Amino acid sequence: MQPDQQPAQPAQPEMNFYTRKWVRPEDLNANGTLFGGSLLRWIDEEAAVYAIIQLGNGRVVTKYMSEIEFVSSAKEGDIVEIGLVATRFGRTSLTMRAEARNLFTHRSILTIDEVVFVNLDDDGNPAPHGYTDITYARDRVPATHRA
Numbered sequence: 799m800q801p802d803q804q805p806a807q808p809a810q811p812e813m814n815f816y817t818r819k820w821v822r823p824e825d826l827n828a829n830g831t832l833f834g835g836s837l838l839r840w841i842d843e844e845a846a847v848y849a850i851i852q853l854g855n856g857r858v859v860t861k862y863m864s865e866i867e868f869v870s871s872a873k874e875g876d877i878v879e880i881g882l883v884a885t886r887f888g889r890t891s892l893t894m895r896a897e898a899r900n901l902f903t904h905r906s907i908l909t910i911d912e913v914v915f916v917n918l919d920d921d922g923n924p925a926p927h928g929y930t931d932i933t934y935a936r937d938r939v940p941a942t943h944r945a
């Protein structure tokens with residue numbers, strides 16, 4: 799390697815935007831734009847499904863969300879895309895990064911650097927999940943939810 803060359807950085811896993819939500823009248827705030835509570839509910843649900851698929855356990859709970867800044871909004875009839883990517887597999891937790899963006903304007907609506915879910919046992923206590931990396935298959939879907 800030449801002295802002025804930087805070592806290659808490990809590739810960051812790409813964020814996938816699987817979910818699209820149509821902004822309905824009931825999702826609006828008094829300003830006539832997307833109600834933040836609706837968006838956070840969609841993100842929490844999406845993160846729960848993502849965590850279940852990654853950790854192979856239907857019993858996961860939201861533990862922590864880092865700072866949230868709404869940088870733009872959406873209006874009635876817009877489509878909001880929600881993206882997630884796992885950034886850290888802990889012992890009992892999974893940390894994800896989330897982004898919501900407006901499909902029509904391509905503008906980011908918000909990003910959340912850390913959304914932490916905890917894997918629970920049958921008694922509701924944190925339990926080791928045993929995973930260290932992202933699956934792109936459906937191989938960890940809990941047996942109770944497999945066809």
Ligand SMILES: CCCCCCCCCCCCCCCC(=O)SCCNC(=O)CCNC(=O)[C@H](O)C(C)(C)COP(=O)(O)OP(=O)(O)OC[C@H]1O[C@@H](n2cnc3c(N)ncnc32)[C@H](O)[C@@H]1OP(=O)(O)O
Binds near residue numbers: 851860888891940
């Ligand atoms: C395909 C199949 C579909 C199936 C079908 C789908 C249905 C899809 C339905 C979706 C539906 C929506 C579902 C939404 C999910 C809720 O809305 S859950 C409701 C809101 N959340 C709660 O009620 C949780 C309340 N909190 C608790 O019960 C306890 O705090 C917990 C979670 C049991 C953890 O207890 P604790 O004493 O903090 O445990 P502790 O061992 O200290 O920490 C556990 C882990 O959390 C981490 N942690 C603790 N504190 C923090 C913190 N402040 N920040 C970051 N990490 C932390 C620790 O570092 C540790 O991680 P690891 O190092 O082990 O990896």
